[in-house]
Amino acid sequence: MITRDVTIRNRAGLHTRPAAAIVKLAAKYKAEFWIEKDGVEINGKSIIGVMTLAAEQGSTLSLRFEGPDEGAFAEAMAQLFESAFGEPT
Amino acid sequence: MTDQTAQTRQEVKLRGIPGAPGIVIGPVYLHRKHDPAITARTITPGEVNRELDRFLQSVERSKKELTKIFDFAEKKLGADQSQIFEAQLMILDDPTLFDAIRKRLLKERKNVEVLIQEEFGKYHEMLLASKDEYARARADDLDDVRNRILRNLQDEKLVSRIDGSRIIVSPNLAAADALIFSRNDVLAYVTEVGGATSHMALLARALKIPAVVGVHQVATLVKPDDTVIVDGYNGLVILHPTPESIRHFEKKQEQYHSFEETLSALRDLPAETLDGHRVHLAANIELAQELDFIKVQGADGIGLYRSESLLLGRELFPSEDEQYEEYRRIAEAVFPKHAIIRTFDIGGDKFMAAAVRENNPFLGWRGIRVMLDRPRLFLDQLRAILRASTLKNLAVMFPMVTSIKEVQLAKQLLTQAKDDLRARGIAFDDAIKIGVMIEVPGAAIIADHLAREVNFLSIGTNDLIQYLLAVDRGNDIVSDLFQEFHPAVIRFLRRIIERGKQEHAWVGLCGEMAGDPMATLLLLGLGLDEFSVVPTVLPEIKKIIRSVHFTEAKHIAERVLTMQSEDEIKAFLRHMMKLKFPEIPIG
Numbered sequence: 001m002i003t004r005d006v007t008i009r010n011r012a013g014l015h016t017r018p019a020a021a022i023v024k025l026a027a028k029y030k031a032e033f034w035i036e037k038d039g040v041e042i043n044g045k046s047i048i049g050v051m052t053l054a055a056e057q058g059s060t061l062s063l064r065f066e067g068p069d070e071g072a073f074a075e076a077m078a079q080l081f082e083s084a085f086g087e088p089t
Numbered sequence: 090m091t092d093q094t095a096q097t098r099q100e101v102k103l104r105g106i107p108g109a110p111g112i113v114i115g116p117v118y119l120h121r122k123h124d125p126a127i128t129a130r131t132i133t134p135g136e137v138n139r140e141l142d143r144f145l146q147s148v149e150r151s152k153k154e155l156t157k158i159f160d161f162a163e164k165k166l167g168a169d170q171s172q173i174f175e176a177q178l179m180i181l182d183d184p185t186l187f188d189a190i191r192k193r194l195l196k197e198r199k200n201v202e203v204l205i206q207e208e209f210g211k212y213h214e215m216l217l218a219s220k221d222e223y224a225r226a227r228a229d230d231l232d233d234v235r236n237r238i239l240r241n242l243q244d245e246k247l248v249s250r251i252d253g254s255r256i257i258v259s260p261n262l263a264a265a266d267a268l269i270f271s272r273n274d275v276l277a278y279v280t281e282v283g284g285a286t287s288h289m290a291l292l293a294r295a296l297k298i299p300a301v302v303g304v305h306q307v308a309t310l311v312k313p314d315d316t317v318i319v320d321g322y323n324g325l326v327i328l329h330p331t332p333e334s335i336r337h338f339e340k341k342q343e344q345y346h347s348f349e350e351t352l353s354a355l356r357d358l359p360a361e362t363l364d365g366h367r368v369h370l371a372a373n374i375e376l377a378q379e380l381d382f383i384k385v386q387g388a389d390g391i392g393l394y395r396s397e398s399l400l401l402g403r404e405l406f407p408s409e410d411e412q413y414e415e416y417r418r419i420a421e422a423v424f425p426k427h428a429i430i431r432t433f434d435i436g437g438d439k440f441m442a443a444a445v446r447e448n449n450p451f452l453g454w455r456g457i458r459v460m461l462d463r464p465r466l467f468l469d470q471l472r473a474i475l476r477a478s479t480l481k482n483l484a485v486m487f488p489m490v491t492s493i494k495e496v497q498l499a500k501q502l503l504t505q506a507k508d509d510l511r512a513r514g515i516a517f518d519d520a521i522k523i524g525v526m527i528e529v530p531g532a533a534i535i536a537d538h539l540a541r542e543v544n545f546l547s548i549g550t551n552d553l554i555q556y557l558l559a560v561d562r563g564n565d566i567v568s569d570l571f572q573e574f575h576p577a578v579i580r581f582l583r584r585i586i587e588r589g590k591q592e593h594a595w596v597g598l599c600g601e602m603a604g605d606p607m608a609t610l611l612l613l614g615l616g617l618d619e620f621s622v623v624p625t626v627l628p629e630i631k632k633i634i635r636s637v638h639f640t641e642a643k644h645i646a647e648r649v650l651t652m653q654s655e656d657e658i659k660a661f662l663r664h665m666m667k668l669k670f671p672e673i674p675i676g
Contacts, residue, residue, distance in 0.1 A: 015227075016176040020172075020176055020179055043184065052219075088410075
């Protein structure tokens with residue numbers, strides 16, 4: 001199991017487009033993927049779950065990966081967050 | 090029975106809000122959005138598999154429908170504006186949601202309709218409880234997906250194929266459905282909900298299909314295949330039209346067509362009276378696609394660009410760069426003429442209805458009020474406008490202003506935006522003109538004070554009349570009290586124009602009244618500096634202005650100011666128009 005803490009960097013926060021980007025990336029990996037915010041944990045492969053997090057700019061999320069390809073998965077996902085989903089920061 | 094038949098055949102004129110221009114006459118296709126009626130059932134253990142199949146099939150069918158809609162939206166509107174449909178499609182693949190429904194079906198043996206309702210409901214509640222406006226607005230997307238699955242469960246097909254040319258009439262046509270219908274030969278859209286800047290109206294304009302929105306009760310008053318007249322210029326829908334009405338509108342249709350030819354001679358001539366009084370005759374636009382059209386129509390630039398049209402089909406405010414591209418395109422297209430960019434006018438019935446629930450949105454959080462509460466968004470927009478202003482032909486205008494303080498705060502933010510750009514070494518027009526909309530009676534009363542703060546005032550009569558006369562023109566019961574020619578309105582207009590000019594601000598009018606031929610002589614005589622009108626009526630208004638003496642128009646205005654009722658004023662103006670312009674159709 002790998003955990004990573006990430007920060008929402010883009011100005012608009014985790015709205016539909018970034019949520020879709022996260023779920024699309026997650027679908028490429030076998031490992032399970034969970035996102036925790038303020039004590040609430042959701043399945044990171046669920047678009048509705050990610051959308052309902054409604055994470056704003058500056059909020060911190062804890063990502064948890066568990067499965068065969070967890071290393072590569074965690075790396076790719078952390079990069080996506082770091083890139084601010086390609087949106088204005 | 091015979092009485093009833095006679096009654097239903099009587100012509101009915103319904104007033105709505107002009108959504109997209111054009112006049113059509115044709116048969117109705119009545120569309121009702123599915124309103125799921127759900128009854129709870131218990132599933133026997135033997136039925137579980139069949140129920141599961143039914144569920145999976147309905148999801149598959151929904152996916153097919155949405156895929157079509159998404160592909161079509163991408164082609165017609167581009168990637169940005171079709172995002173919402175892609176997200177809806179992903180919801181149909183959501184593992185958590187569907188596992189929960191599957192598990193509960195096996196365990197609780199409730200019918201899937203109930204389970205779908207409950208599972209979607211959970212997320213719906215969570216989204217609505219969010220502090221984030223965008224998240225709350227997404228609750229509507231969830232509803233759309235849920236309703237789509239429920240409809241497919243009940244084996245009702247999405248009807249998106251219609252025979253022949255039809256006018257689509259619907260209580261609540263969703264943008265997605267309007268889009269999918271447009272693959273057919275849609276003559277026009279008529280909906281009960283929506284305002285001039287609703288997604289539905291903007292979509293119709295992008296698709297170049299006439300539309301009237303906000304027509305109360307229309308779907309209960311028409312029957313399939315009824316012949317109706319839709320006048321998208323004036324927001325009129327006529328049911329059971331008499332042969333005379335049909336002839337009248339066919340003639341209007343022809344007139345509009347022939348205007349382009351016969352009046353094209355006017356295109357390069359100024360809007361100037363016979364005795365040399367020159368006014369600005371500008372166009373109101375919402376979409377950059379309209380830019381070519383206003384050139385053809387011979388506009389003196391753009392008197393109102395509704396920047397909120399940039400939000401069409403998207404859930405996010407466009408970035409500074411995206412906005413800059415758009416404003417730059419407009420500035421270049423109209424150069425050397427000017428364009429007035431109105432900052433986002435959201436709220437009221439526009440865009441945020443689902444996100445912020447207010448009892449009385451027209452008296453609520455809208456226009457400049459929203460933007461002053463969201464300074465970062467406001468600064469993005471102001472910087473984008475400034476960056477696009479280097480040709481020195483852009484002006485910025487603030488909507489829904491009610492006090493000096495608001496103007497001062499907005500101007501401070503504009504100064505801050507300028508400082509930001511200076512620090513970044515980016516060029517802009519430091520002398521960019523600033524204006525405010527006068528659309529609230531309070532603002533009209535302090536028009537002289539406001540005028541000292543800015544370079545121009547622009548009167549928004551649509552809202553001003555509603556607020557002044559306390560009439561919601563979308564409310565059938567009182568809509569005939571919405572009177573453009575009410576003496577109080579005329580006095581108010583005179584006051585705003587006089588006070589503005591005293592303080593050396595120029596005064597324009599960008600409400601529908603500016604494009605009403607019956608009001609042209611009056612407004613001209615009141616001393617209005619700029620008429621900003623929908624592009625379609627521009628040549629007609631120019632023709633009127635070019636055919637009179639300013640002194641004559643002033644006399645007409647003086648006469649009107651002595652009159653005590655709208656009826657008297659209208660009769661007088663109609664008479665003047667008939668006398669001078671028998672060929673121009675007036676309402």
